[in-house]
Amino acid sequence: MSRDILAAGTVCWRRVPKPGGGSRVMVLLIHRTKQKDVSFPKGKLDPGESMPEAAVRETREETGLSVALGSHLGTIHYDLAGGNTKTVQYWAAEVSAEAALASTFTPNGEVQALEWVPVEAARRRLSYRADRELYDVFLRLAEHDLLETFSVTLLRHAKAEPRGEAYPTDHLRPLAATGLAQAATLAPILAAFGPRRILSSTATRCLETVAPLASSLGKRVRPKEALSQDHWDEGDLTDLRALVGKAVSRGRNAVLCSHRPVLPDLVRELILATGSLPGGYVDKAAALPPGGFSVFHLSRTRPGAGILGVETYPLKH
Known part of the structure; x- marks a missing residue:
């Protein structure tokens, strides 16, 4: 019986100084040992692993680089021998100077060489049309x-x-056993996007949801009344608008944990804070089941470009 093999990878890039001033973008290509080809870091999902987790793990294993995921680049499909197919998701991933220096790569039986090439030269070096x-x-x-x-x-x-x-008091309700398991599952998936700040509603169920993520990253959770359902019920969105505006202006990866009724307004405030066009993606990004999340990618250098892309993950139970 044929099957679809799932995999994930990254297009790693970095800015390096030019001799005459300014900088240029360099892209990482890998030369695989057995296949004798040139491609990007990627690999199959481990059992129970998500695509974002696999992309970060495979990049680290193949290149020695620790990265966080940037913009989602798309999904490619191709046929394999034996009637199987392969589906690979890719993300852009910026490599900092510190990460590049900390790389532990040595040639091995899977990857024989890493090559940084100028962004304009990488396409013609790739072995496969799907990669190009x-x-x-x-x-x-x-x-x-x-x-x-x-x-x-x-x-x-x-x-x-x-x-x-x-549990007669709504904001004191804790997570159920299923919810605790979901929170543990969420931590490595959310960590793949490199959150620097973790903001949460003051409700117990929200604080418990992000606790495993905060623990795994060694970060503290910042409780925010503006993200709570009780505050939202009062009908004043001033504090919510200020919170979203601050998150955008900081330009740092952030996770905001809140409640089902609050999410549509959070998405709308994010659209307003970035000058983005509304659209059907708004409803989808806000219609999340318990433990679901949406990742909004924004430009650090061109804030007026608005929302560049949205990834929505309805956590599977």
């Missing part, structure tokens, strides 16, 4: 100076205990 077509998406971002990005992730809290005799 994917790289065209990356090139369009580079041509419009939209490679340097940050993300704002809107997260709905995980499954909570129902309100009742045991």
Whole structure:
């Protein structure tokens, strides 16, 4: 029986100084040992692993580079021997100077060499048409100076205990056993996007949802009343607008954990804060099940470009 093999990877890039001043974009290509080809870091998902997790892990294993995911570049499909198919998702991934120096790569049985090449030269070096077509998406971002990005992730809290005799006060309801498992599952997926700040509603169920993520990253959670459902019920969005505006102006990867009724207004405030056009993606990005999240990618250097892309993950239970 044929099957679809899932994989994920990255197009790693960095800015390096030019001798005469300024900088240029360099892209990382890998030379694989057995296949004797030139491509990008990628690999198959481990059992139970998500695409974002796999992209970061495979990049680290093949190149020795620790990266966070930037803009989603798309998905490619191709046929394999035996009637199987392969589906690969890719993200852009900026490599800092510190990460490049910390690389632990040595030639091995899988990858024999790493090569940094100018952005304009990489396409013709790639061995496969599917990789070249994917790289065209990356090139369009580079041509419009939209490679340097940050993300704002809107997260709905995980499954909570129902309100009742045991938990009569809504904002004190904890996560159910299912919700605790969801929170543990979420931590490595959200970590793949490199959050620098974790903001949460003051409700117990939200704080417990982001606790595993904060622990894994060694970061503190910043409780924000503006993200709570109780505050939203009062009908004044002034504080919510200020919070989203500050998150955007900082230009740093952030996770905002909130509640189902608040999410549509969070998305709308994000659209307003970035001057983006509204559209059907708004409803989809806000219609999240417990533990679901949407990642909004924004330009650090061209804030007027608005939302560059949205990835929505309805966490599977």
